[in-house]
Amino acid sequence: MLGLAAHLAHLGHWIWSQDESRLTFCSEELARIHDLSPDDMGGYAHPAQLATTIVLADRSRYLAAVAAALAAPCAYEIEYQLESADGARKFIREIGQPIVDDQGKLRRFIGTVQDISEAKRRENELARAEEELKRRTAELQESNRQKDTLFSIIAHDLRSPFNSVIGFADLLASSAKDLPAEKIGEYAQIVRDAAGDVHTLLDNLLAWAAIQIRDAGLKFTAVDLAVIAARGTEPLARMAEVKGVSVTHDVAGVTVMGDADLICIVLRNLVSNGIKFSEAGGAVRTSAAPTACGRFVCVTVRDDGIGMSSAAKAELFALHTATSQTGTYGEKGAGIGLYLCRDIVSRHGGEISVDSAPGRGTAFHFTLPAIQK
Secondary structure, three states: OHHHHHHHOOEEEEEEEOOOOEEEEEOHHHHHHOOOOHHHHHOOOOHHHHHHHEOHHHHHHHHHHHHHHHHOOOOEEEEEEEEOOOOOEEEEEEEEEEEEOOOOOEEEEEEEEEEOHHHHHHHHHHHHHHHHHHHHHHHHHHHHHHHHHHHHHHHHHHHHHHHHHHHHHHHHHHHHHHOOHHHHHHHHHHHHHHHHHHHHHHHHHHHHHHHHHHOOOOOOEEEEHHHHHHHHHHHHHHHHHHHOOEEEEEOOOOEEEEOHHHHHHHHHHHHHHHHHOOOOOOEEEEEEEEOOOOOEEEEEEEEOOOOOOHHHHHOOOOHHHOOOOOOOOOOOOOOOHHHHHHHHHHHOOOOEEEEEOOOOOEEEEEEEEEOOO
């Protein structure tokens, strides 16, 4: 009965006799723990010989603990790992207790050995679960913080164009008959530009909301970049025409894996930025080439506009600094466009970066998964 209890508890023990200077008892469960036969265990003369199956990293520590306990004599408790012939490892807890006579002289030493591998496994699983919970909690807190920041930016950026739309629309409605034709045209253009800003902001907002609702469930398909680039930048044709900026796409025959609608949003934002910061007669060009590893395609949207400083580049994709910058014709930005681009590219497993210098134009590079053949 005691043997069964020891087996169920993975509990073995040994007894070392000072008088006989040898191990006088090694339990069957101890032999099982060490992956040895009881006969092999019976041939051991000293507890130090039990260290033969202890991993090298723990062996010297175990030998020192046993030697010190026998010499003192005193109790000890130690944890170590055993390694079997097939390389499997066990976690062991061992407790040693001296038995002394009335004069305090050591007579016997009893070692109790327990296989705690299962407990360690559960402990490690619990620790991993706790770490995962902490990680997810931190991600959720960061997501909520970003959402709060995003809504603050949206609220700020919506007020200005709506104030312009309402203010100048009221002025036109109440005073159109008294205003000269050129003023009516000027105010109408202000209303149109402000409405365009609102449309861009709402377009980005709806794209961001769709990502959140889908919870990163992108619809991956083969995407023809030439088709998506044309579709994404078609709404920008009037903006480019007014400024005299040419928009070209050198991506014919390039196909990537991704969510077509979201890639369209990225290209629209980057090309819109290129037009916004280009001077009259400038050019915005989209090109693509495979990366060195062949697993991704690098898409580049390049303009020859006013460029930006190193300080501006460092904060470009950060949500907390996502603010509208004025273009070469005084155009207002939507504020969250580049943050959204980074988020979309990241969800595709890619990266986005920027090369720029004042007066030397800007090039945005982002990677998307290539079609594996």
